[in-house]
Amino acid sequence: MxxxxxxxxxxxxxxxVLVGRQIATVRVDPRCGGVGAEVLGGALIEGVSRRAKTLIIDTDHGLLGVHFGMTGRLVIDGHSPITSLEYGSARDLADWDRCIIEMVDGGITRVNDPRRWSRYEIVVDDPAAVVCTAPMFGPFGPDALSITASQLGDALGQRRRALKACLLDQSCVAGLGNMCADEVLWRADLDPRRPVHLLSGDEIDHLAGVIASTLPEMLRAGGSHMGQISPGLRRVGALCPRDGYPLDVATVAGRTTVWCRGHQR
DNA sequence: CGGCATGTTTCGCC
DNA sequence: AGGCGAAACATGCC
Structure with missing residues (x-):
């Protein structure tokens, strides 16, 4: 994934597990941002959280925002909660470490990213002041993991784009990527190309319910590759797991998209 | 070897 | 203005 x-x-x-521990040093590959990371030396980690696809490490010296790009992987004290990345690499070369956080207690947390698309932002001012200038901090729409029908309705609002384009737009709905977007549309029986302004209120309500139930389920299952539209079905010739209809594979909203003409309308 | 890739931004065009 | 496609980023992998 x-x-x-x-x-x-x-x-x-x-x-x-990092909360309450003290940072010794932070080093960031300068090609990946992270200007000013040295100010986090000696900082106490007060919290770790997520906003959309950004990981936020909150310290008493400021925030470190991490965006993992396409192949970034977090390794905490020598082990990674996610070992294999679809389109990532099975290897873990030191050359690919883009951010290394050394703790005073000797632990090391790092981001290993072969493709070097991960990005880092240090925020030492009022975070609210940076929200509008650093895209990795937003603005974001409601988070997909807990989205409600009214939130989704408001987020889609008067937009007229393809439904999938809206789901992938982090300022509309936060947290969905290409794989989860295809999964929830498949489960909600909705064609990814449908203009959102043509959706009925019932369809929006249904989609919100599907998103809010599917994402926690996939989280428990292990991540965004654990849906019914598994990575192996993302190819021409694959059959819909629900009705056996040949899946369509085409570019929608600029991304490879898989859907079933048989039941997605 | 050529082409592709599940993220995001930027740019030009309509 | 808003939406869209294409390109760019950088590199491993099939």
């Missing part, structure tokens, strides 16, 4: 909101949630939960 690639880091969608679910993966960051898994890492965020695992990273709670």
């Amino acid at each position: 690639v880091p969608e909101g679910l993966e960051v949630e898994i890492w965020s939960q695992a990273a709670q």
